[in-house]
Amino acid sequence: MEKVILVTGANSGIGLALCERLLCEDSRLQLCLACRNMQRAEAARSALLTSHPDAHIDLLHLDVGSVRSVLHAAHKVKARYNRLDYLYLNAGIMPNPQIDIKAFFKGLFSSNVVKMFATAEGLLTQQDRVNKDGLQEVFATNLFGHFVLVRELDSILCQAGQTSRVVWTSSSNARRSAFSLEDVQHRLGTEPYASSKYASDLISLALNRHNNSQGLYSSVICPGLVMTNLTYGILPSFFWTLIMPIMYLIRIFTHTFTLTPYNGAGALSPWIRGQSITV
Numbered sequence: 301m302e303k304v305i306l307v308t309g310a311n312s313g314i315g316l317a318l319c320e321r322l323l324c325e326d327s328r329l330q331l332c333l334a335c336r337n338m339q340r341a342e343a344a345r346s347a348l349l350t351s352h353p354d355a356h357i358d359l360l361h362l363d364v365g366s367v368r369s370v371l372h373a374a375h376k377v378k379a380r381y382n383r384l385d386y387l388y389l390n391a392g393i394m395p396n397p398q399i400d401i402k403a404f405f406k407g408l409f410s411s412n413v414v415k416m417f418a419t420a421e422g423l424l425t426q427q428d429r430v431n432k433d434g435l436q437e438v439f440a441t442n443l444f445g446h447f448v449l450v451r452e453l454d455s456i457l458c459q460a461g462q463t464s465r466v467v468w469t470s471s472s473n474a475r476r477s478a479f480s481l482e483d484v485q486h487r488l489g490t491e492p493y494a495s496s497k498y499a500s501d502l503i504s505l506a507l508n509r510h511n512n513s514q515g516l517y518s519s520v521i522c523p524g525l526v527m528t529n530l531t532y533g534i535l536p537s538f539f540w541t542l543i544m545p546i547m548y549l550i551r552i553f554t555h556t557f558t559l560t561p562y563n564g565a566g567a568l569s570p571w572i573r574g575q576s577i578t579v
């Protein structure tokens with residue numbers, strides 16, 4: 301039977317590039333694009349079918365930031381498929397990012413410059429808000445909705461005699477000091493993105509501890525700095541294009557500047573060949 305793979309946030313950026321790469325590896329896959337906007341999902345499906353006309357691509361409505369939507373989507377997945385080989389938890393947001401220009405120039409002339417470019421430590425803050433479920437939006441989207449999805453799908457992820465993988469798109473921006481057990485949603489701080497990514501690293505460890513014996517394996521991957529809608533929210537796309545030569549220069553010093561969604565997705569797709577990778 302063909303592998304069944306579900307990708308959240310599959311309609312753009314790294315998620316879409318991942319789908320493209322997965323189909324290049326195995327065009328017989330059963331791919332499910334889980335997206336909140338069905339028009340964009342349909343456009344992504346058409347784009348993938350252009351390069352892989354015989355591909356099996358389903359769409360699933362999923363707003364990972366809404367518990368109700370996650371429960372409904374999980375129910376549909378279980379009705380549609382009797383197995384799930386790979387679950388890519390990729391959807392993510394970074395709302396209202398602000399760069400600390402002073403910290404950037406200070407970091408530029410310090411011994412920490414490479415680390416600064418690789419992790420953005422101390423450079424970025426975001427303005428979060430409370431969503432309809434009463435949760436912090438970044439926490440709900442990047443972490444909690446995905447966690448609920450995994451829990452709801454455990455009957456098809458943890459099946460006897462079968463191995464399933466959960467792969468979180470995490471980030472080198474994940475930082476322990478941004479996360480607190482007293483404030484897991486990061487209501488009080490200004491780095492909800494770093495906190496949510498660190499929390500996803502922790503959840504992945506916990507999933508392994510609890511579910512490896514049932515054949516479920518969880519991993520976290522950072523795709524590197526990639527030009528997507530998320531990064532175009534930090535600086536406008538024309539500015540990124542303008543500084544592209546500088547970015548290629550920085551790439552000499554840090555392998556984290558992967559820059560294209562295709563390169564970034566490369567860190568996520570080898571899993572389907574069963575290869576182990578170093579990050």
Ligand SMILES: NC(=O)C1=CN([C@@H]2O[C@H](COP(=O)(O)OP(=O)(O)OC[C@H]3O[C@@H](n4cnc5c(N)ncnc54)[C@H](OP(=O)(O)O)[C@@H]3O)[C@@H](O)[C@H]2O)C=CC1
Pocket residue numbers: 308309310311312313314315334335336337340362363364365366390391392393441469470471472522523524525526527528529530531
């Ligand atoms: N770009 C980068 O440099 C890096 C990105 N990442 C991570 O990679 C992942 C993908 O981001 P990237 O491709 O860069 O950015 P994009 O903004 O291009 O992609 C994000 C995807 O997530 C979807 N999404 C956002 N919120 C929700 C939601 N509530 N429900 C369902 N889908 C949602 C978006 O859908 P829609 O089109 O409807 O908004 C979109 O498809 C994220 O988790 C991000 O944190 C990690 C490290 C670096």
Ligand SMILES: CC(C)CCC[C@@H](C)[C@H]1CC[C@H]2C3=C(CC[C@]12C)[C@@]1(C)CCC(=O)[C@@H](C)[C@@H]1CC3
Pocket residue numbers: 399404416417418419420423424470471472473522524525531534535543546547550
């Ligand atoms: C390169 C230019 C001359 C100046 C760009 C400065 C900053 C805008 C970037 C330097 C490091 C970047 C970075 C990210 C965003 C843009 C920078 C702060 C991320 C936080 C984007 C999202 C992620 O998940 C991380 C992996 C990125 C880490 C590096």
